[in-house]
Amino acid sequence: MESLVNKEGLKIVGSLIKLNRLNQKMSQAALCEGICVSSYLSKIENGEVMPSLEMIELLFEQLAIEYVASPDFIKVMTDRFEEFFEELNFNGFVQSKEIFKHLEQEELKLIHSPLILDYYLVKLAHYCATDERECLEEAYRLLTSVKPLLNKTQRFRYYLYQGIDLLYYHQDYELAKQFFELAKQELETGRLYEMLANVSYNKASFIRRFSS
Structure with a gap:
């Protein structure tokens, strides 16, 4: 666990604590009682500060995280x-x-x-x-709760698959395109351009059906 106490470990520690806490429907106040104040825990979860190894161990113990x-x-x-x-x-x-x-x-x-x-x-x-x-x-x-902790590839996938859901499940072509454009700001891939083309095709088909 010592390997976490460095700059690269900030996002790992933050995401582990926040996501496991939310999974367990535990409040920040309940988790940090006797360990630290809620405002400091919030900074840990957002990847803004690196707690001591002792504090990481205490928080992990509270969440039953076996790293x-x-x-x-x-x-x-x-x-x-x-x-x-x-x-x-x-x-x-x-x-x-x-x-x-x-x-x-x-x-x-x-x-x-x-x-x-x-x-x-x-x-x-x-x-x-x-x-x-x-x-x-x-x-x-x-x-979404840990969006600031996502790296470039992770943000790309976060936006891409939301866009795919909006396109095929909700058939909300305008909003799907917005999410694909956000994904495009992170990475440009053939799969993404395929989805953008599908938005245009499905939108045009909808307009033709509505007009006929």
């Missing part, structure tokens, strides 16, 4: 994440569903690891444009 940072585990799961996104983006749901099932079996470890943000992005992507709205909304709510 997982095995290099082998991180590598295997990171590779599985990339495989999931590759399958989802280019081959649809068939194989990505199987990969997701495997990842779900590792959920407890993943939400206690540096990969917690990426895992919730996988969940957001998996549930977008499906009828499993509670699962989607939970992933979206948690990710």
Whole structure:
């Protein structure tokens, strides 16, 4: 756990504490009682300050976080994440569903690891444009709460999959385009341009149906 006490560990510590606290429906006041003041906990969760190792251990203990940072585990799961996104983006749901099932079996470890943000992005992507709205909304709510902690690739996926949900589930073409444009500010990919083209096509089809 000593590896967390550095500049790179700010976002990991913040996301682990905040997301696990929200998952457990625990208030900041309840978590930090006897450890620190709520305002300091808020800064920790937002990645603004690095607490001492002792304080991290106390907060993790309160949240029953058993920190997982095995290099082998991180590598295997990171590779599985990339495989999931590759399958989802280019081959649809068939194989990505199987990969997701495997990842779900590792959920407890993943939400206690540096990969917690990426895992919730996988969940957001998996549930977008499906009828499993509670699962989607939970992933979206948690990710939105730690949005300032997301890196460039994570922000891209955060906007992209919200846009896909708006396009295919809600058929809100204007709002979908806004989210795709936000994703474009982070990264430009073939998948993103495909979605922007789909917005234009579906919007034009809607106008033709409405006009006929």
